[in-house]
Amino acid sequence: xxxxxxxxxxxxxxxxxxxxxxxxxxxxxxxxxxxxxxxxxxxxxxxxxxxxxxxxxxxxxxxxxxxxxxxxxxxxxxxxxxxxxxxxxxxxxxxxxxxxxxxxxxxxxxxx
Amino acid sequence: xxxxxxxxxxxxxxxxxxxxxxxxxxxxxxxxxxxxxxxxxxxxxxxxxxxxxxxxxxxxxxxxxxxxxxxxxxxxxxxxxxxxxxxxxxxxxxxxxxxxxxxxxxxxxxxxxxxxxxxxxxxxxxxxxxxxxxxxxxxxxxxxxxxxxxxxxxxxxxxxxxxxxxxxxxxxxxxxxxxxxxxxxxxxxxxxxxxxxxxxxxxxxxxxxxxxxxxxxxxxxxxxxxxxxxxxxxxxxxxxxxxxxxxxxxxxxxxxxxxxxxxxxxxxxxxxxxxxxxxxxxxxxxxxxxxxxxxxxxxxxxxxxxxxxxxxxxxxxxxxxxxxxxxxxxxxxxxxxxxxxxxxxxxxxxxxxxxxxxxxxxxxxxxxxxxxxxxxxxxxxxxxxxxxxxxxxxxxxxxxxxxxxxxxxxxxxxxxxxxxxxxxxxxxxxxxxxx
Numbered sequence: 001x002x003x004x005x006x007x008x009x010x011x012x013x014x015x016x017x018x019x020x021x022x023x024x025x026x027x028x029x030x031x032x033x034x035x036x037x038x039x040x041x042x043x044x045x046x047x048x049x050x051x052x053x054x055x056x057x058x059x060x061x062x063x064x065x066x067x068x069x070x071x072x073x074x075x076x077x078x079x080x081x082x083x084x085x086x087x088x089x090x091x092x093x094x095x096x097x098x099x100x101x102x103x104x105x106x107x108x109x110x111x112x
Numbered sequence: 113x114x115x116x117x118x119x120x121x122x123x124x125x126x127x128x129x130x131x132x133x134x135x136x137x138x139x140x141x142x143x144x145x146x147x148x149x150x151x152x153x154x155x156x157x158x159x160x161x162x163x164x165x166x167x168x169x170x171x172x173x174x175x176x177x178x179x180x181x182x183x184x185x186x187x188x189x190x191x192x193x194x195x196x197x198x199x200x201x202x203x204x205x206x207x208x209x210x211x212x213x214x215x216x217x218x219x220x221x222x223x224x225x226x227x228x229x230x231x232x233x234x235x236x237x238x239x240x241x242x243x244x245x246x247x248x249x250x251x252x253x254x255x256x257x258x259x260x261x262x263x264x265x266x267x268x269x270x271x272x273x274x275x276x277x278x279x280x281x282x283x284x285x286x287x288x289x290x291x292x293x294x295x296x297x298x299x300x301x302x303x304x305x306x307x308x309x310x311x312x313x314x315x316x317x318x319x320x321x322x323x324x325x326x327x328x329x330x331x332x333x334x335x336x337x338x339x340x341x342x343x344x345x346x347x348x349x350x351x352x353x354x355x356x357x358x359x360x361x362x363x364x365x366x367x368x369x370x371x372x373x374x375x376x377x378x379x380x381x382x383x384x385x386x387x388x389x390x391x392x393x394x395x396x397x398x399x400x401x402x403x404x405x406x407x408x409x410x411x412x413x414x415x416x417x418x419x420x421x422x423x424x425x426x427x428x429x430x431x432x433x434x435x436x437x438x439x440x441x442x443x444x445x446x447x448x449x450x451x452x453x454x455x456x457x458x459x460x461x462x463x464x465x466x467x468x469x470x471x472x473x474x475x476x477x478x479x480x481x482x483x484x485x486x487x488x489x490x491x492x493x494x495x496x497x498x499x500x501x502x503x504x505x506x507x508x509x510x511x512x513x514x515x516x517x518x519x520x521x522x523x524x525x526x527x528x529x530x531x532x533x534x535x536x537x538x539x540x541x542x543x544x545x546x547x
Contacts, residue, residue, distance in 0.1 A: 055189075055210030063190040090205045092186030 002049070003031050008107055012040045017049030020057035028057070032064045032075075041073025044106040048079035053087055065097065074098065076106040116246030116286050123292045127155035130268045130291040134159070134234055139169040140183075141226065141260045143237030145302075145387055147253030148178035149270030151295035152236040157182035166191040171215075171230065173197035173222065173256070174449075176300050184212070197222060198449035199440075208445050219354065219452035220411030223259035232264040238299075239284060240275040240397075247283040251275035252299065252386040252393065254282050254404040266290045274299050276396040280382070280403030302357075302387040304334035310473050310507035311335070315342030317510045318425060318471055321503060322346060325373035327419040327463075329353040329456045330360065331426035332387065335471055339425055343368060350374040352419055354411055354452040356383035356402075358392045364401070376418040377403060384410040411452045416459025422466040424456035428495065429472070432488045433522040433541050435498035435513050437470055444491030457500050461514075467503055470496065474506040474530040484529035486540035504528060522546040 001024035004015040012035050020028060035043065045061075065075045078100045080088070088094045100106040131152060134140070140156070142148055159165045160183075170183050170192050180202035183192055194212040196203040198219075206212035217225055226232065237257050239248035248269060250258050258281070261267050267289050273296040286292075314335065319342040322328070327350035328343075330336040340359030343349065350371040351360055363369040364381065371379040384407040386396060396402045409415055416422055428439040429447070440448045460468040476483055483506075488494065501513045504525065511524035522541045526534050541547045 058209070058211065059190045062187070066190070087209050091189070091209045091211055092205065096187055 001027060003028065005035070010040065011042045011044060011107055011110055013044045013046060013103060013107070015046040015049060019052040020050060021052065021054040022056045025054070025056035025060045029060045029064070032060070036064065036067055041068040041071045042110055043068065043073070043075045044078055044103060045075060046078050046103045047081070047084060050081065050084055053084055058087070058091055058093060062093070062096065074110075076100060076109060078103045078106040116242065116244075119246070119286045120242055120292060123286070123289060125291050125293060127151040127270075127293045127295070128158070130293050131155045131159060133266065134165060134168075136166045136168070138233035139171070139230055140234045140236065141171045141230070141232055141264065142179060142235070143257045144173050144253040144255050144385060145176050146299040146393070147238045147251060147257060147275070148176060148300070149236050149238040149295070150178040150297060151293055152268055152270050153178055153182040157185065157188060160188050160191045167193070169193045169195065171195045171197065171226070172203065174200045175202040176200065177202065178300065196449075198451055199446050200448070204447065214446045214449065216450065218411075218450060218455055219407050220413070220455045221408070222256040223406055223408045226256055226260050227263045232260055234266045234268065235260045235264040236268045236270065237261065238272045238275050239269045240277040241271050241273055242286055243277070246286040248286070248289075249275070249277040250282045250284060250404065251278055254280070255384045255407040258282070258284070258406050259408070262288065268293065270295050272296050272299070274393065276386075276393050276402070277398050278396055278402045278404045279400055280380075280405050281409070282404040298390060299393055301389050304337055307338055308473065311338040313507035314471050314473070314505055315339045317505050318469055319343055319346070321467055321469060321505075321510060322349075322423050323421055323465070324348055326350070326421040326423045327352050327374050329416070329422070329424040329460065330357065331355070331453065332357070332451070333427055335427045336425050339471065348372050350378075350419065351381040351383070352376065352410065352416065352422065353383050354385060354407065354456065356381065356386040356388070356396070358388040361388070361392050361395050371401070373421075374419050376415070382410060407452070411455040413455055413459035413462060416456060417462035417466065420464045420466070422460045422463035424460035424468045426453045426456065426470055427472055428470050430483050430485055430488060430492065431472070431504060431525060432485050433525055433537065433544075433546055434518060435501045435521045435525060436488060436494045437496040437501060438488055438492045439495035441491065441493040444489060446493070450495050453495055454500065457496050457502065461500070461502050469503040469505055470501065471505040474508055474528065479530070482529055482533040482537070484525055484533065484537060486537065486544065518546050
C-alpha cells in the first residue's frame with residue numbers, strides 16, 4: 001500500500017495505491033489518525049490507485065469517518081474503480097460516504 | 113401468583129436500562145427471526161451510536177429486519193463483529209464482503225456449539241407474556257434460544273403480546289430471567305414468491321412419494337410450501353419439523369394432518385421454529401397441538417427416525433452428476449446455510465419406511481442455466497453428500513439414488529434435468545467416465 005498526502009487549503013488529500021487489506025489497514029489507520037490529530041478533519045481520499053479493499057479496510061474508513069464527523073469534518077472519496085465501488089455498494093457503504101467521480105469534485109464540495 | 117408477579121415487577125425495566133450494563137467486548141446472541149426483540153436491539157444500537165459500546169460480537173441465525181435495521185446496520189460495522197449461523201437476505205451482502213461471518217453447522221448441533229464455544233454475555237429474545245405460574249413461552253423460537261437463554265451471563269426478555277404461547281418444552285420461568293421489558297408489536301411475517309409454472313409438476317411428483325400416515329418435515333422457502341398444498345388429498349399425516357410454516361396450518365385445518373399415526377408425540381405438531389404470517393401465529397397461540405422443542409431434539413437424526421414413514425422435503429440449488437447437492441452457495445459465495453437439511457435427510461432415511469426428498473427446479477435464470485451440472489461450481493459447498501441423497505425430484509421426474517452405481521446415478525440425475533440440457537450432460541458424463 002502506497003500513501004501520498006497533499007494539502008489544498010484546509011483539506012488533506014490522500015492518495016491510496018495498491019491493496020487495502022488486513023496487512024495494510026493498520027498503516028492506513030495510523031496515517032488517517034495522524035492527519036486527524038494534526039487538526040485536519042476535512043479529508044479527500046483519492047482511490048484511483050486502490051485495487052482491492054477488504055473488510056478491514058472498510059472498517060478503517062468507517063471508524064475514521066465517524067471521528068471526523070464528530071468534529072464537523074468529513075472523509076470524501078474520489079476516483080473509485082468499479083470493483084471498489086461494487087464492494088462499497090454490496091456493503092451498504094455508499095449510503096454512508098460522499099463519493100465523487102473526481103478529486104476536484106470532492107474538493108469543491110467542501111466549499112458548497 | 114403474587115410472588116411471580118412481584119418478581120416480574122422487580123425485573124421490569126426500560127429497554128435502555130436493560131441494556132445499559134452490556135460492556136464493550138461482549139458476546140450477544142439474540143432470538144431467531146420472529147423472536148428478534150426490536151426494542152432491545154434498538155436500544156443496543158442506540159448505545160453503540162452514542163459511543164457507549166464497541167467491539168460487540170453478535171450471533172444471528174437467519175437474521176431478519178429487526179436486527180438488520182439495528183445491530184447489522186452498515187454504519188455499525190466498525191463496532192459490531194457479526195456472525196450468521198444461517199445466511200439470510202439481511203446478512204448475505206455483508207457476508208459477501210467479509211463484514212459478517214458465516215458459521216458452518218448442522219442445525220441440531222447449534223445449541224451445543226454455542227454453549228461450548230461461545231462465552232455468551234447476553235441473550236436477548238422476545239417471549240410471550242408470563243402466565244399465572246410465572247412462565248413465559250419461547251413462542252416461535254425454541255431452536256438454540258432456549259439453550260443460550262440458560263448459559264448466558266445475563267438474559268433479557270422482551271414481552272410481546274403477539275408472541276404465541278406454545279406447548280412442549282418451550283417455557284422459561286421468571287426466576288431464570290434477569291430483566292424484562294414490555295414491547296408489543298406485530299411479529300415479523302414471512303412471505304414467499306408466488307408459484308412458478310414448474311410447481312404443479314414437482315408438487316404432484318412429491319405428493320406421490322408421500323404415503324398416507326407419513327410424518328412430514330418441510331423445509332424453509334417457497335417450494336416446500338407449494339408442495340404442501342399438493343398434499344390436500346392425503347390422510348392422517350403428521351408433523352415433526354424444523355420450521356413450522358403457513359402451509360402446515362392449512363393441512364391441519366383441512367384435517368389432512370391429524371398426527372394419529374405418529375409414533376413419537378402422536379396428535380402433536382412438533383417444531384422448533386415458526387416462520388409465517390400473523391394468522392399463523394394466532395393459530396399457534398394457546399393451541400395444545402403445537403409443541404416446540406429445542407433444535408437439538410427436533411433435528412436430532414435419531415429422534416427424527418423414531419417416527420415411522422418420516423418424509424423430509426427440502427430444496428437444493430444445484431446437483432452434480434455424482435449426486436452431490438449444494439443447497440447453500442451461489443457463484444462461490446455463501447447464500448444461505450446447511451441448516452437442518454442433512455439432519456432430516458439422515459433422520460428420514462433411517463426411519464422405517466422413511467424417505468428424504470430433495471426437490472428443485474431443473475433450471476435457473478429463466479431456463480438459461482441447468483441446475484443439474486457435471487461438476488459443482490468452483491467454490492460450491494456440498495450440503496448433502498452423495499452417500500446421503502435418497503430421492504431427487506424436479507418437474508421432469510423423481511429418482512431414487514440409494515444403492516446405485518455412479519453410472520446409474522448419473523443417468524438417473526440426467527433423466528430429471530431439463531430436456532434441453534440432457535445431451536450435453538450425457539456427453540460430459542462420458543468425458544469424465546461416469547458412463
